[in-house]
Amino acid sequence: MLLCDIGNTSYHFCNENREYKESVKSFDPSSVKEKVYYICVNKALHVKLHSLSNWIDLSEYIDKKKYYQTMGIDRIFAVEAINEGVIIDAGSAVTVDVVKNNEFVGGFIYPGIQAMRKTYENISPALAYSFNFECDLDIMPKNSQDAISYGYLKTLYSEVMSHNLPVILTGGDALEFKKIFRDAKVDEKLIFNSMKKIILQNEDRLC
Amino acid sequence: MLLCDIGNTSYHFCNENREYKESVKSFDPSSVKEKVYYICVNKALHVKLHSLSNWIDLSEYIDKKKYYQTMGIDRIFAVEAINEGVIIDAGSAVTVDVVKNNEFVGGFIYPGIQAMRKTYENISPALAYSFNFECDLDIMPKNSQDAISYGYLKTLYSEVMSHNLPVILTGGDALEFKKIFRDAKVDEKLIFNSMKKIILQNEDRLC
Structure with a gap:
């Protein structure tokens, strides 16, 4: 079974054996001949993909x-x-979504690591540091690098932990955030597993 | 008594009657003939100011x-x-500093409103909203504008409130943040009042 999670920059494929990425700019989806189950946040691709009968849009389920x-x-x-x-999905943005008793409670959006690093750098060259993920968030900072690291990470941490729920990390920067959210479960295949679950639930219509 | 708080873009003056600003680019500090007590974060101006005998650098006290x-x-x-x-000083950066029993505990730096708005916009045009300072931070968001407003404001709020200390707001955006930190005291003259306090404490050396 071939799955594909399409973002703004890449097609992220997953089959039984492996995961691989193709660039949105150069990849031609009609070159795939087998059935592909996909989700897509990239609006520019919707019409093209809907015209291909072997690309199945799981958002409809x-x-x-x-x-x-x-x-x-x-x-x-x-x-x-x-x-x-x-759920903390840490990519170019960090999306944080809360689920209780199988219901979506709500969620918020926080800047990703690279975006936030640039933000500090643009405010002042004196703040052009990378974030220190080893920074002790129990201690108020007394140097510039920790002052921005704490500003980025402890604020997010305080808010997430206030919900008193298990934390699940996914996305490209999941392992960086694991250094801060030490008890969190890292699940890099969360979205692909969810796609499989939806396919199973709709087996009679889909297969 | 003439006071001046010099930033990266402007000289911010305060005397008994009024406050006014002059541009760092165009203002000539030697045009002031009376005594000026100042602080200055702008490194490029240090040499020039130290050469003027009527400009008194309060950082030395x-x-x-x-x-x-x-x-x-x-x-x-x-x-x-x-x-x-x-203390939350809300300007191009938001600096947050904690004081307990007259001692500086530490502090952190968070992006200012304009810097953070641009950050979201640069991540995706779908996030190009201004922040909703009226957003109810007790409810998890279910729309994009509140999702970024909560991401920017509730994270900061949760961290600041965790210290269980009175909150003092200062800086150009103090009144915006007052909508979130409802019990905070707004003190737009905090730094000028501090400069006066240091002058009084060092009266014998300074006057």
């Missing part, structure tokens, strides 16, 4: 009323994957 | 051992102003 209109389909699939917890 | 080497002198003066509390 979700009860969208549980979510809000502009919520990214990747966030929706992450939420569909769990019964209870806070 | 602070016990710097209590702070860290790269800490901005404006933050140090804000801290010197209070005995206990969390």
Whole structure:
């Protein structure tokens, strides 16, 4: 079974054996001849993909009323994957979504590592540091690098932990954030597993 | 008594009657003939100002051992102003400093409103919203504007409130943040008042 999670820059494929990425700019989806189950946040690709009969849009198998209109389909699939917890999907943005008793409670969006590093650098060259993920967040900082690291990380940490729910980390920077959210479960395949779950639930219509 | 708080873009003057600003680019400090007590975060101006005998650098009257080497002198003066509390100085950066029993505990740096708005916009045009300072931070968001507003504001709020100390707001965006930190005291003259306090404490050397 071939799965594909399409973002703004790449097609992220997953089959039984491996994961691989193709660039949105150069990859031609009609070159794939087998059946592909996909989700796609990239609006520019919707028409093209809908014209290909072997590309199956899994977003059509979700009860969208549980979510809000502009919520990214990747966030929706992450939420569909769990019964209870806070999902942190750490990529170019960090999305944080709360699920309680199988219901989506709501979520927020925080800048990703690279975006936030640039933000500090643009405010002042004196703040052009990389973040220190080893920084002790129990101690108020007394140097510039820790002052921005704490500003970026402890604020997020305090808010996430206030929900008193298990934390699940996914996305490209999951392992960096694991250094801060030490008790969190890292699940890099959360969205692909959710796609498989939706396929199984709709087996009679899909297969 | 003429006071001046010099930043990266402007000279911010305060005398008995009024406050006014002059541009760092165009203003000539030697045009002031009376005595000026100042602090200055703008390194490019240090040599020029030190050559003018009527410009008195108040940073020399602070016990710097209590702070860290790269800490901005404006933050140090804000801290010197209070005995206990969390100071939020909301400008192009938001600096947050904690004081307990007259001692500087530490502090962190968070992006200012404009810097953070640009950050979200650069991540995706779908996140190009202004922040909703009326957003109810007790409810997890279910729309994009509140999702970024909560991401920017609730994270900061959760961290600041965890210190269980009075909150003092200063800086150009103090009144915006007052909508979130409802019990905070707004003190737009915090740094000027701190400068006056240091002058009084060192009256014999300074006057």
